[in-house]
Amino acid sequence: MSKTDMISDITSNARKTPSRAVTMAAVGRMAGVSQVTVSRALSDPSKVSSETLRKIKEAIEATGFVPNAIAGALASKRSMLISALVPSITNITYTSMIKPFNEVMRQNGYEILLSETGLAPDDEEKLIAAHLSRRPDAMLLTGMRHTVAARRSLLGAGIPVVEVWDTTETPIDLCVGFSHMEAGRSVAEFAAGKGYVRAATVSAGDERALRRKNAFSDRFTALTGNVVLESNFEAQASLANGRAGLSDLIDQHGFGDGVIFCSSDILAHGVVIEAQARGLRVPEDIAVIGFGDQDFAAHTHPAITTVRVDREALGRAAADALVQRFAGIDLTAPLIDIGFEIQDRASS
Amino acid sequence: MSKTDMISDITSNARKTPSRAVTMAAVGRMAGVSQVTVSRALSDPSKVSSETLRKIKEAIEATGFVPNAIAGALASKRSMLISALVPSITNITYTSMIKPFNEVMRQNGYEILLSETGLAPDDEEKLIAAHLSRRPDAMLLTGMRHTVAARRSLLGAGIPVVEVWDTTETPIDLCVGFSHMEAGRSVAEFAAGKGYVRAATVSAGDERALRRKNAFSDRFTALTGNVVLESNFEAQASLANGRAGLSDLIDQHGFGDGVIFCSSDILAHGVVIEAQARGLRVPEDIAVIGFGDQDFAAHTHPAITTVRVDREALGRAAADALVQRFAGIDLTAPLIDIGFEIQDRASS
DNA sequence: TTGTACGCGTTATCAT
DNA sequence: ATGATAACGCGTACAA
Numbered sequence: 001m002s003k004t005d006m007i008s009d010i011t012s013n014a015r016k017t018p019s020r021a022v023t024m025a026a027v028g029r030m031a032g033v034s035q036v037t038v039s040r041a042l043s044d045p046s047k048v049s050s051e052t053l054r055k056i057k058e059a060i061e062a063t064g065f066v067p068n069a070i071a072g073a074l075a076s077k078r079s080m081l082i083s084a085l086v087p088s089i090t091n092i093t094y095t096s097m098i099k100p101f102n103e104v105m106r107q108n109g110y111e112i113l114l115s116e117t118g119l120a121p122d123d124e125e126k127l128i129a130a131h132l133s134r135r136p137d138a139m140l141l142t143g144m145r146h147t148v149a150a151r152r153s154l155l156g157a158g159i160p161v162v163e164v165w166d167t168t169e170t171p172i173d174l175c176v177g178f179s180h181m182e183a184g185r186s187v188a189e190f191a192a193g194k195g196y197v198r199a200a201t202v203s204a205g206d207e208r209a210l211r212r213k214n215a216f217s218d219r220f221t222a223l224t225g226n227v228v229l230e231s232n233f234e235a236q237a238s239l240a241n242g243r244a245g246l247s248d249l250i251d252q253h254g255f256g257d258g259v260i261f262c263s264s265d266i267l268a269h270g271v272v273i274e275a276q277a278r279g280l281r282v283p284e285d286i287a288v289i290g291f292g293d294q295d296f297a298a299h300t301h302p303a304i305t306t307v308r309v310d311r312e313a314l315g316r317a318a319a320d321a322l323v324q325r326f327a328g329i330d331l332t333a334p335l336i337d338i339g340f341e342i343q344d345r346a347s348s
Numbered sequence: 349m350s351k352t353d354m355i356s357d358i359t360s361n362a363r364k365t366p367s368r369a370v371t372m373a374a375v376g377r378m379a380g381v382s383q384v385t386v387s388r389a390l391s392d393p394s395k396v397s398s399e400t401l402r403k404i405k406e407a408i409e410a411t412g413f414v415p416n417a418i419a420g421a422l423a424s425k426r427s428m429l430i431s432a433l434v435p436s437i438t439n440i441t442y443t444s445m446i447k448p449f450n451e452v453m454r455q456n457g458y459e460i461l462l463s464e465t466g467l468a469p470d471d472e473e474k475l476i477a478a479h480l481s482r483r484p485d486a487m488l489l490t491g492m493r494h495t496v497a498a499r500r501s502l503l504g505a506g507i508p509v510v511e512v513w514d515t516t517e518t519p520i521d522l523c524v525g526f527s528h529m530e531a532g533r534s535v536a537e538f539a540a541g542k543g544y545v546r547a548a549t550v551s552a553g554d555e556r557a558l559r560r561k562n563a564f565s566d567r568f569t570a571l572t573g574n575v576v577l578e579s580n581f582e583a584q585a586s587l588a589n590g591r592a593g594l595s596d597l598i599d600q601h602g603f604g605d606g607v608i609f610c611s612s613d614i615l616a617h618g619v620v621i622e623a624q625a626r627g628l629r630v631p632e633d634i635a636v637i638g639f640g641d642q643d644f645a646a647h648t649h650p651a652i653t654t655v656r657v658d659r660e661a662l663g664r665a666a667a668d669a670l671v672q673r674f675a676g677i678d679l680t681a682p683l684i685d686i687g688f689e690i691q692d693r694a695s696s
Numbered sequence: 697t698t699g700t701a702c703g704c705g706t707t708a709t710c711a712t
Numbered sequence: 713a714t715g716a717t718a719a720c721g722c723g724t725a726c727a728a
Binding site: 381382383384385388395396397400419421422423424425 | 713714715716719720721722
């Protein structure tokens with residue numbers, strides 16, 4: 001260190017009393033080594049003698065040094081940040097898949113930048129741009145519908161991209177999910193197989209829910225010859241919407257008896273509650289099938305028949321795929337279908 | 349631009365086919381201006397002539413340039429990142445308060461780095477360190493219990509800190525929440541006021557829930573002279589746990605009739621369902637009071653009496669406090685108590 | 697085992 | 713209105 005350096009250091013310290021950030025250089029100075037040695041001590045302690053390692057640790061302890069990951073990211077061109085976009089952070093459907101994703105990635109040293117996109121693809125596009133500016137090392141997207149501009153900037157970023165919660169023939173990169181069309185169709189076959197000949201649906205407005213609903217209706221009609229009544233709404237699914245859905249079907253559409261396929265368990269629960277409030281028996285008068293197999297579905301009274309998707313496995317699979325990518329392993333199957341499973345319970 | 353610059357550009361392009369990151373310098377070159385001018389055009393367009401602004405926009409469009417926020421953060425010492433720590437990202441109690449927090453912060457140009465801490469303060473400490481290394485401009489913490497090391501590094505970081513979802517006499521910095529002790533006590537007074545003389549509790553193991561429970565029991569006993577039975581568990585609250593809780597109270601503790609205060613609405617709902625499954629009437633035989641006023645509480649059958657906390661307002665207040673801080677406004681009240689409100693419904 | 701020199705892609709500070 | 717130049721704090725050669 002030159003004399004002028006020392007002086008400038010002293011003056012700058014004197015000038016700015018408020019919380020001067022501790023740097024590796026400062027730690028090194030205190031430990032009597034250079035900045036690089038501190039860097040090495042932190043990234044690979046085996047490359048540093050035990051004696052200097054001890055001094056450096058002391059200096060870190062004394063100064064309360066916290067490495068600056070921003071500078072590290074700029075220098076190494078790796079942010080150790082994964083950006084994840086979900087439709088809603090208050091919807092357990094998505095957060096329960098982000099949770100294991102997060103855990104696996106953190107074990108590998110990554111942090112998750114999580115944002116909610118809402119409904120519109122245009123909003124997603126803006127969020128993708130905002131996230132890309134932080135130079136994430138990979139990105140997780142929910143769903144397969146993205147604007148062309150979004151796809152373009154994603155490809156331009158040159159990072160791994162996982163699309164989850166659906167399947168497609170044309171993924172941007174990696175893909176982990178299941179077929180919503182097949183799910184709806186399977187429920188129709190399940191319901192018809194149980195002998196139901198009248199059916200209705202209660203659905204939220206999101207695109208994947210509608211695909212399940214349509215697949216259900218088409219298949220059910222093909223099997224029974226009967227039209228499927230439907231009650232749709234735009235807002236977020238809730239017990240209230242489920243109750244309103246059944247009321248709508250009964251009061252407005254003249255639905256009398258049969259099975260009702262709901263786009264989520266919470267809606268199904270609402271339908272069950274409304275039925276009971278009206279003195280209708282479940283499943284004798286009205287049978288109910290939900291979607292998602294959330295925690296409560298098995299414990300309502302009666303328990304709700306539903307479609308189980310292993311969201312934890314999905315999140316883990318998405319993370320594993322990324323980790324392999326980072327390790328330079330070529331993935332033989334960039335498209336992973338984790339499937340689904342109908343849980344046959346008392347509500348149907 | 350010199351001739352050698354051009355050559356080096358050409359060769360570097362030829363050398364590295366895979367996604368050479370577009371820089372401001374590259375955009376400037378294409379637009380015939382310097383890198384600084386591009387920076388200005390982006391941060392404050394009014395400082396650039398309309399003609400060059402047009403050229404720069406063209407160049408950005410043509411190259412697909414995405415600004416590097418990492419470099420920006422390093423240079424400006426502002427990451428425009430807010431780190432938020434919640435006990436669980438799958439628990440709507442917390443995410444519903446993060447949602448408006450997130451929205452307000454994003455409107456002000458900030459992004460949220462969200463992580464879940466789980467139960468242990470030690471885990472929180474590690475997460476805080478990890479987050480601080482990303483140099484967030486502020487941090488949101490859930491709860492008031494932090495390790496001394498955590499408090500130290502937080503203070504050392506010199507950034508605004510908001511602690512939410514509780515109150516304390518000794519905040520690190522800002523604080524937005526309500527008193528869990530007062531909440532429990534109020535429920536006891538409410539229940540005793542309704543004439544209940546026997547009571548029990550069903551509680552999850554988190555520290556704040558236990559504080560509510562204890563305050564309830566103490567006050568109820570003081571008012572009625574009767575001991576309050578309790579059933580506690582460690583796992584996350586669920587319908588299943590609520591059902592098990594009532595079973596436990598009845599089968600193991602001999603609870604016959606009275607009011608049950610649950611640490612969350614989901615538990616209360618479980619208690620209601622188990623009561624109904626046992627042929628008990630709610631509230632005639634067993635009255636139920638929940639906590640949180642989640643969406644479904646008003647729509648179960650019967651609707652659940654509960655304690656409403658305006659989580660959205662809480663998240664917004666926390667964000668507003670930070671925004672004011674960033675604007676240099678001195679906050680007259682660093683401690684904000686948003687209170688709570690008992691929702692008197694059919695279950696009690 | 698340790699150090700020197702340089703670059704990462706911006707913003708901030710002066711000039712012009 | 714625009715440009716040169718110096719930070720920002722760290723990793724990555726390369727050298728010793």
